[in-house]
Every structure is written in C-alpha cells, then in structure tokens.
Amino acid sequence: MKKCWIRLFVLTGFFAFAGCQNSTTIPSEVTTTTTNLLEYSDFPDLILTSPDEQLAQVEDDYYLYFYGPICEHCTLIKGEVLAKLSVMEMDKVYLVEADSLDDIHDEISLTKTPGLVHIVMHEVDSVVIGMASVMEIIRQLE
Numbered sequence: 001m002k003k004c005w006i007r008l009f010v011l012t013g014f015f016a017f018a019g020c021q022n023s024t025t026i027p028s029e030v031t032t033t034t035t036n037l038l039e040y041s042d043f044p045d046l047i048l049t050s051p052d053e054q055l056a057q058v059e060d061d062y063y064l065y066f067y068g069p070i071c072e073h074c075t076l077i078k079g080e081v082l083a084k085l086s087v088m089e090m091d092k093v094y095l096v097e098a099d100s101l102d103d104i105h106d107e108i109s110l111t112k113t114p115g116l117v118h119i120v121m122h123e124v125d126s127v128v129i130g131m132a133s134v135m136e137i138i139r140q141l142e
Helices: 002-018 072-087 131-138
Strands: 061-067 093-097 115-120 123-129
Touching (some): 115 131
Parallel strands (some): 061 093
Antiparallel strands (some): 115 123
C-alpha cells in the first residue's frame, strides 16, 4: 500500500509541473502573489470552455489567456492577470483552462502554460509562452 502512495505522489508531482513553462527562476519583473482576491470564476463572460469557441468570438481582435489549474507559474501571476482584466476597457482577453492539449484549438500551437494567444480576424496572430513574456503583454493592454 505504501508503494502505491509513493507512486501516486510521484505521478501527481510530475503532472503538476509537466504543463508549466520550463523555467527554474522567476524573473524579478514579474509580480507574484500568495493570495488572490479574484478567481477565474469571477469572470464568467470571459471563460471559454470549448476549443471551438477560441477562434470564433465576435470581436475581430482579442487575446486568449491559457492557464493550467495546477501550473505553478500560472498561480504566481494569477492575481495580477485577473486584476488587470478587471480594469481593462479597450482590449479583450478570454480565459481558457488548459488541462491538456485537447483543450486547445488545433490551429493554436501552444504546448505549455501560461500562454497568451493574440487572435486577429479569427486567426492566430501570435503565441507567447512563459510567465514573464505573458505579463509583459498583459501589462500593456488597456
């Protein structure tokens, strides 16, 4: 029984970090938070649950923020991302929880979280992966 628990612990640890960006250091310009006042569920109109929705929004220019529910880097920037979403008036960012590649539209080449995809005229314009790169763009949005 003890071996089963050890295996389960090892597998859980592997999946907790397998989907996150491959970075061992946190850049100093990224704000990290240990407590988040906002939750993804506070933005129900921005949550996309189907890959088919990802390239089919009414806007011609928008972003998709992909996060993993157990991604450490996603958790570190969650507070700042959601705080920014709560005050944005011009740009639109939709939220996509990516548990696996099945949660990502086939035309979007994203393999790690956090990720930010810019959609223009219902086509992928750019893909950014990694905590620092995502936050650099998020901070510029209005």
